[in-house]
Amino acid sequence: MPNLDARLQAALHLIQAETHADIGSDHAHLPIRLAQLGRITRGVIVEVNPGPLEHARVNVTRAGLTDRLEVRAGNGLAPLAPGEVQSASMTGMGAQTMLGILTRTTDRVPDALVLQPNDSPEPLRRWAQERGYHVAAEVLAPGFWRYPVLRLERQSGPDPAYAGLPEAAALRYGPLLLREGSGLLREQVAADIARLTPLAAPGRAAEHDLHVAQSAAAWLSGSGK
Template identity: 90%
Template sequence: MPNLDARLQAVLHLIQADVHADIGSDHAHLPIRLAQLGRITRGVIVEVNPGPLEHARVNVARAGLTDRLEVRAGDGLAPLAPGEVQSASMTGMGAQTMLGILTRTPDRVPDALVLQPNDSPEPLRRWAQARGYHVTAEVLTPGFWRYPVLRLERQSGPDPAYVGLPAGAALRYGPHLLREGSPLLREQVAADVTRLTPLAAPGRAATHELEVAQSAAVWLSRDRK
């Protein structure tokens, strides 16, 4: 069985589907583990680069899962048929790269997404709000930096996860993560306040970012009482 690091373990635990696609899978360790654990019945592995594509095919064959995991060459969600999969995952990419994938082929975006961006997930949360997806689960995992993992599900109406929270802080740091108030998130918020304070000045973007971080810090402090 392939070993997964903390961030991919977090992604794995947020996936449960009959048919699932892993986009930009690289070594295919995540979908292989999902299939071995019975968390998916069938999987589609998509990879655009020839080297990782071949690597994925070799690993799937070695795992004896060619009957359950199909490896396809292509960019993003394009190799999928509309409605083919119930959920999809993307890991180890920037949030803007993920947004590009989601917006290029909107008819292929499934009802559930598990996303692990390597930078701020705020653009993904904003996309979710605009496209009728709710943030149903979030995890922050340690590693080279703090890795956020989000599960988004297509649902009707406003996302209840944001109710009662400072809007900017919830979008920046995550509504579920703010409510949980883990030590890892508190460290991140404190680090942001320290980093942004000397950069803030009228008219600078850092001023707004600092205000958002400070509002998160105030809310977390209030939550402790």
């Protein structure tokens, strides 16, 4: 069985579906493990780069899962048919790259998404609010840095996860992560305040970012509740 690092382990635990697509899968370790554990019945692996595409095919064959996992060449969600999968995952990309994939083929975006960006997930949370997706689960995974992993589900109405929270802080750090208040998140907020304080000046972006981090710190300390 393939070994998964903490961020992919977090993604794995947020995925449970009959049909699932892993976009930009690279080595295909995540969908292989999902199939081996019975967390998905059928999977589609999408990879645009020839080298990783061949690597994925070899790994699926070695795992004996060619009857359950199909490897397709293509960019983003384009190789999928509308409604073909119940959920999709994207890991190890920048948030803007993920946004590009989600907005290029809107008719192929499934009802559930598991996203692990390598930078701030704030643009993805804003997209989710605009497109009718709620934050169903969030994890902060340790590693080279603190990796956010989100599960988004298509739902009607406003997302209740944000109710009662400072909105800017919830979008930046995650509404469910703020409510949980884990040690990892507290470390991240404290590190942001330390980094932004000497950079903040009136009118600069760092000033706004510092206020957001301070708002998150106030919530976590209890004074913002």
